[in-house]
Amino acid sequence: MSINEDEEILYAEEVYTRASWKKTLLTLFLFIMVLTLGVLATTIGASSLGISESLHALLAELIPGEEVSHFAQVVVLQLRLPRILMAIITGMSLGVAGAVMQGVLRNPLVSPFTLGLSSGAACGAAIAIVLGVGILGTGQYIIMINAFLFSLLTMAVVYGIARIRGTSIETLILAGVAMGYLFSAVISLLQYASGNEQLREIVFWLMGGLYATKSESVIILIPIVLFITILLMRYSWDLNAMSAGEEVASSLGINVSQVRMICLFLSTVLTASVIAFTGIIGFIGLVSPHLCRLMIGSDHRYLIPWSGLTGALLLLVSDTIGRTMISPTEIPVGVVTSFIGVPFFLYLLVRRKRRWWQ
Amino acid sequence: MKLSVKELSFGYGSTSTLEDITMEVDEGKIVSLVGPNGAGKSTLIKCIDRILKPRKGTVFLDGKQAAMLTSKDFSKMMGYVPQSTHEVFPYTVFDVVLMGRRPHIGWRVNANDVKIVAKTLKFLGIEDFASRYFDELSGGEKQKIAMARAIVQEPEFLLLDEPTSNLDIRHQLEVMNIVKKLVLQRRISAVMAMHDLNLASRFSDIVVMLKDRGIYTMGDPVSVLTPENIEKVYGVKSEVKNGHMDRPYIMPLEPI
Structure with a gap:
């Protein structure tokens, strides 16, 4: 088809261009919102630091010559900031991984949870906690490393099972769900067999949370998460093309099974890296993509960053509320996430009359 | 461009669904594949489009082996329209059609891609749908959009899998007219799996009749769509009359 330069602008062209601009601006807006809330969150917490004092402590890092008290510096930079950054990257990873997994498997119910990855990680962690051994020897990080490796192992098994029957999507999801049950059974067994202290640790791990965040974890995770995203x-x-079905995608020149394998692998690594540090944080990976689809549609060029940013926002807000609402005691972040996220999600579901999962 | 299929066979496991198919499609022609359910019409379309890997045999494009092309280059030559399209997630019509530009673009869509999509929507008279959600549309509208997606690929061949089987008579004619117009204007060729013998008769240059995994007969509609052939292939008694534009008009009477 030849295109003349001086041709009139067509209606559909205009509609699309306008929609793209709007989505780009909205993405920028969401990004700024995450940053702003992140900064704001550094000013709230259990210790009585004023807003200006907290902001000063942040600025002092960036602008040399600013004077702040040592106490403010420790609280803001060593306690609050790592945790806030952790909330942002964890939320982002889960949001991105959820969007990609749902897209690649064409199924709105898929999340790191449904595919058994979270249970796999939890099982790995529980084994390390109770038996004190990991796949890679022993030491300080065995719980994390075990959780990470068990997650990857789960995906490998699930994918391998599906592969036997020609990588059917349904087989893959069902294998994931089944593996999830198997791991849950192992966790129950370990809980039953474990002593008081260990039991407590397993329960905490299963609930997940950001309270144990260290600066080092954040420094390790940021490059991994950004790179994979x-x-x-x-x-x-x-x-996008695969959502129209394998045949159409393949006729558009896409190697469907290869793309599926790469995307599943990358999103598994993404999920596994963060939950190894935080324990199981459910819900975000499932719901963040849906929230975003309801707001900006399914084009993955926008959906992936949006789902990541929304996940970050959701976890940041939940964790901030969780750690401040009844401080000095904390509400587990998973509880807050569900209390905030579920009503919002249900509201959007009911208000919009879109029924794409039929 | 000329398409030739040489001694192509396909099967799943130990069963075979196509055996020794040899046929040619010349530039600017409409070819219909007809035959009873399970004769292998759709399978043949998918083998030509490399969606399914044939067990044996070769597809040539202007004498060159199609299997040697990269999947991207190949997808610039073949546009595929599935029997029905279902989007799990909400996409706008524009986004669905834009996917057809996939073989031509990297990560960024440029103004040219957007223009081609907009023009194609206008060409098909569905410009107003651009920002509507795909899943809200009727079967006939969806079919046109699936065709638009294949058209923006700018292929040399259009492969259609039973393009009219779920459509009302108006949409059936509209869809067939689009195929005809494309073939005439752009000198591309179309290969369609068809159930409706009368539409096949009216719109095709060549009819290929499949039976029991192989080609029973092929040629122009008048020589292929005879009561004898229809009886042999479908097991149906029929009357064939002289229809629109002197094309055979088939009236099925009863199964034998």
Whole structure:
């Protein structure tokens, strides 16, 4: 089809261009919102630091010559900031992984949870807690490393099972659900067999949370999460095409099984890396993509960053509320996430009359 | 561009669904594949489009082996329209059609891609649907959008899997007219799996009749769509009359 330069602008062209601009601006807006709330969150907490004092402590890091008390510096930079950054990257990872997994498997019910990854990680952690041994020897990080490796192992098994029957999506999801049950059974067994102290630790791990965040974990995670997110975003077009079905995607020149394997692997690594540090944080991976689809549609070029930012926002707000509402005691973040997220999600479901999962 | 299929066979496991298919499609032609359910019409379409990997045999494009092309280059030559399209998640019509530009673009969509999609929507008379959600549309509208997606691929061949089987008579004619117009205007060729013998008769240059995994006969509609062939292939007694534009008009009477 030849295109003349001086041709009139067509109606559909205009509609699309306008919609794209709107989505780009909204993405920018969401990004700024995450940053702003992140900064704001550094000013609230159990210790009685004023807003200006907290902000000063933050600024002092960036601008040399600013004077702040040592106490403010410790609270803001060593206690609050790592945890806030952790909330943002964890939420982001879960949101991105959820969007990609749902897209690649064409199923709105998929999340790291339904595919058995979370249970796998929990099982790995529980084994390390109770038996004190990990796949890679013993030491300080065995719980995390075990959780991480068990997650990857779960995906490998699930994918391998599905592969036997020609990578059917349904087989893969069902295998994931089944593996989840198996791991839950192992966790129950370990809980039953474990002593008081260990039991407590397992329960905490299963509930998940950001209270144990260390600066080192954040420093390890940021590059991993950003790198994988960018890699996954490069598959946006393929994911869009795959949502129309394997045949159409393949006729558009996409190697469906290869893209599926790469995307599942990357999103598994993404999920596994964060939950190894935080324990199980459910809900965000499932719901964040849906929230975003209701707001900006399913184009993965926008959906992936949006779902990540929404996940970050959701977890940041939940964790901030969780750690401040009845401080010095904390409400587990999973509880807050569900209390805030579920009503919001249900509201959007009812208000919008879109029924794409039929 | 000329398409030739040489001694192509396909099967799942130990069962075979296509055996020794040899046929040619010349540039600017409409070819219909007809035959009873399970004769292998859709399978043949999918083998030509490399969606299914044939067990044996080769597809040539202007004498070159299609299997040697990269999947991206191949997808610039073949547009595929499935029998029905279902989107699990909400996409706008524009987004669905834009996916057809996938073989041509990297990560960024440029103004040219957007223009081609907009023009194609206008060409098909569905411009007003651009910002509507795909799943809200009727079967006929969806079919046109699936065609639009294949058209923006700018292929040399259009492969259609039973394009009219779920449509009302108006949409059936509209869809067939689009195929005809494309073939005439752009000198592309179309290969369609068809159930409706009368539509196949009216719109095709060549009819290929499949039976029991192989080609029973092929040729122009008048020579292929005869009561004898229909009886042999479908097991149905029929009357064939002279229809619109001197194309055979088939009236099925009763199964034998």
